[in-house]
Amino acid sequence: MKHARIVITGVGLTAPNGNTLSEFRQNLLTGVAGIERIEVRYMGSQLAGVCKYDPLKYQKKKEVRVGTRAGSIAIYCAREAVADSRVNFEAQAKDRIGIYIGCTEHGNVETENEIYNISKFNYETKYWSHYHNPRTVANNPAGETSLNLGITGPAYTIGAACAAGNMGLIHATQMLRLGEVDFAICGGVSESIHTFGIFAGFKSQNALATHEDPKKASRPFDRARNGIVIAEGGCLYTLERLEDAQARGAKIYAEIAGYHVNSDASDYVLPNPQRQSECVQAALKRAALAASEIHIVNTHATATPLGDIQECEAIRSVFGTGCPETHINNTKSFIGHAMGAAGALELAGNLPSFDDLTVHPTINVDDLDPQCALPGLVLNQPRTVAKVDTILNNSFGMLGINSTLIVKRFAA
Amino acid sequence: MTKDECKQVVLDIIADIAPDEDLSNVKPDVRLRDQLQLDSMDFLDIVMELRKRHAIEVPEAEYPKLASLDSCADYLTPKFNALPPKS
Numbered sequence: 326m327k328h329a330r331i332v333i334t335g336v337g338l339t340a341p342n343g344n345t346l347s348e349f350r351q352n353l354l355t356g357v358a359g360i361e362r363i364e365v366r367y368m369g370s371q372l373a374g375v376c377k378y379d380p381l382k383y384q385k386k387k388e389v390r391v392g393t394r395a396g397s398i399a400i401y402c403a404r405e406a407v408a409d410s411r412v413n414f415e416a417q418a419k420d421r422i423g424i425y426i427g428c429t430e431h432g433n434v435e436t437e438n439e440i441y442n443i444s445k446f447n448y449e450t451k452y453w454s455h456y457h458n459p460r461t462v463a464n465n466p467a468g469e470t471s472l473n474l475g476i477t478g479p480a481y482t483i484g485a486a487c488a489a490g491n492m493g494l495i496h497a498t499q500m501l502r503l504g505e506v507d508f509a510i511c512g513g514v515s516e517s518i519h520t521f522g523i524f525a526g527f528k529s530q531n532a533l534a535t536h537e538d539p540k541k542a543s544r545p546f547d548r549a550r551n552g553i554v555i556a557e558g559g560c561l562y563t564l565e566r567l568e569d570a571q572a573r574g575a576k577i578y579a580e581i582a583g584y585h586v587n588s589d590a591s592d593y594v595l596p597n598p599q600r601q602s603e604c605v606q607a608a609l610k611r612a613a614l615a616a617s618e619i620h621i622v623n624t625h626a627t628a629t630p631l632g633d634i635q636e637c638e639a640i641r642s643v644f645g646t647g648c649p650e651t652h653i654n655n656t657k658s659f660i661g662h663a664m665g666a667a668g669a670l671e672l673a674g675n676l677p678s679f680d681d682l683t684v685h686p687t688i689n690v691d692d693l694d695p696q697c698a699l700p701g702l703v704l705n706q707p708r709t710v711a712k713v714d715t716i717l718n719n720s721f722g723m724l725g726i727n728s729t730l731i732v733k734r735f736a737a
Numbered sequence: 738m739t740k741d742e743c744k745q746v747v748l749d750i751i752a753d754i755a756p757d758e759d760l761s762n763v764k765p766d767v768r769l770r771d772q773l774q775l776d777s778m779d780f781l782d783i784v785m786e787l788r789k790r791h792a793i794e795v796p797e798a799e800y801p802k803l804a805s806l807d808s809c810a811d812y813l814t815p816k817f818n819a820l821p822p823k824s
Contacts, residue, residue: 386756391778452789455781 335563337405341374353685374556374661394516396469398559423506424480427489427513429664432461486722490668512669514559544689545626546697554661560669579732583612589725601639608729668720740810765806
């Protein structure tokens with residue numbers, strides 16, 4: 326079956342180290358991490374990636390008060406992406422626009438807040454907020470975005486743990502190809518730093534990073550890595566069918582080349598290198614690319630001792646030999662793990678490589694773990710390379726969901 | 738509590754739940770919804786904040802009595818004055 330070609334025409338993002346793609350990219354090339362210490366309810370000072378965008382750029386104060394952080398991040402990213410796409414938004418048929426937003430989780434923040442709130446009133450539930458349900462429904466970030474932008478097409482979230490950011494783009498690609506919509510706003514968001522539960526959960530798993538220097542706390546592939554730095558953030562793209570993008574003379578960042586999603590079916594939390602490898606291989610097959618034709622592999626690695634080794638095992642099985650032009654990096658070393666936003670943000674951080682032929686590094690690797698010593702790993706300093714025509718982005722999540730997305734330089 | 742003080746209590750709550758609104762010229766005899774961007778959820782907010790901040794309960798059947806500042810003052814001032822003194 327011949328599918329419509331799908332292209333990326335706009336990017337909107339907020340990351341702990343940048344609120345635009347250019348700022349984010351600049352910081353990835355100059356080694357600027359965005360990790361700091363915050364106070365987390367019940368847990369005290371914790372390391373986190375915190376976004377500094379201005380919510381009031383696109384929302385009224387009341388929208389911010391009534392809505393959720395994830396909704397606010399989604400609105401900011403969506404508005405920025407639409408503006409970046411330079412589409413005539415007013416003229417677009419709003420019922421033909423789809424919003425597909427990946428989330429790791431949603432509702433924990435508000436539920437924790439309400440339980441804390443009623444704890445001040447002897448746990449009497451008559452003090453429980455009437456906003457709890459609209460804030461905690463799983464479609465909340467997409468729904469808030471539809472309200473803010475007046476979009477009447479399908480708007481929903483995709484729950485796929487930390488594979489979700491990629492899933493937003495993959496699902497949008499599918500919906501555009503099916504003709505369900507003509508214009509898609511898609512990617513992922515995360516508000517996770519506002520829930521103590523995710524910090525406490527990772528700590529109980531012995532998977533929460535600690536380091537005296539916040540900027541050095543997220544250190545995938547380093548022998549001294551000791552866990553995840555939790556981050557908030559968001560990245561949404563505008564996707565269109567190529568013919569529509571070309572008809573309006575849009576700037577094209579990249580073309581969707583291939584993707585795959587599969588499941589480990591083996592453990593609640595432990596990754597499965599065999600399934601990850603199968604996911605990457607299937608995405609390559611769909612893209613009709615050989616492993617040696619991938620120029621950047623952006624890893625999912627979160628800096629857990631075991632998880633990094635297992636992803637490296639999967640990558641080594643695909644790219645370990647015969648891939649001299651394949652360069653491997655990791656974005657979480659700068660911003661921590663932005664959960665449902667991770668895949669989308671990490672892809673964005675690499676998109677400018679098509680133009681500047683530079684691969685951003687994995688920072689904080691002072692002592693490379695031999696089990697993570699992949700050929701082509703770009704460590705600590707950016708690397709200028711001869712060719713970047715393809716980027717492969719891995720995002721994996723709990724309950725064993727794996728997603729691989731491949732984009733390529735657009736060529737008519 | 739006087740009725741004017743009661744109106745100020747209500748305005749203070751509205752200032753928090755509708756932070757984009759200009760409350761400098763709210764007409765006391767006009768329905769709040771006719772002069773401010775307030776929806777049904779916002780009125781639930783007013784009820785909730787009266788409960789949380791002042792231990793005032795407004796049964797659902799009596800929500801219409803919160804329609805304007807004047808009607809709020811008529812309805813709520815006796816309730817405030819019936820509260821036990823704060824220790």
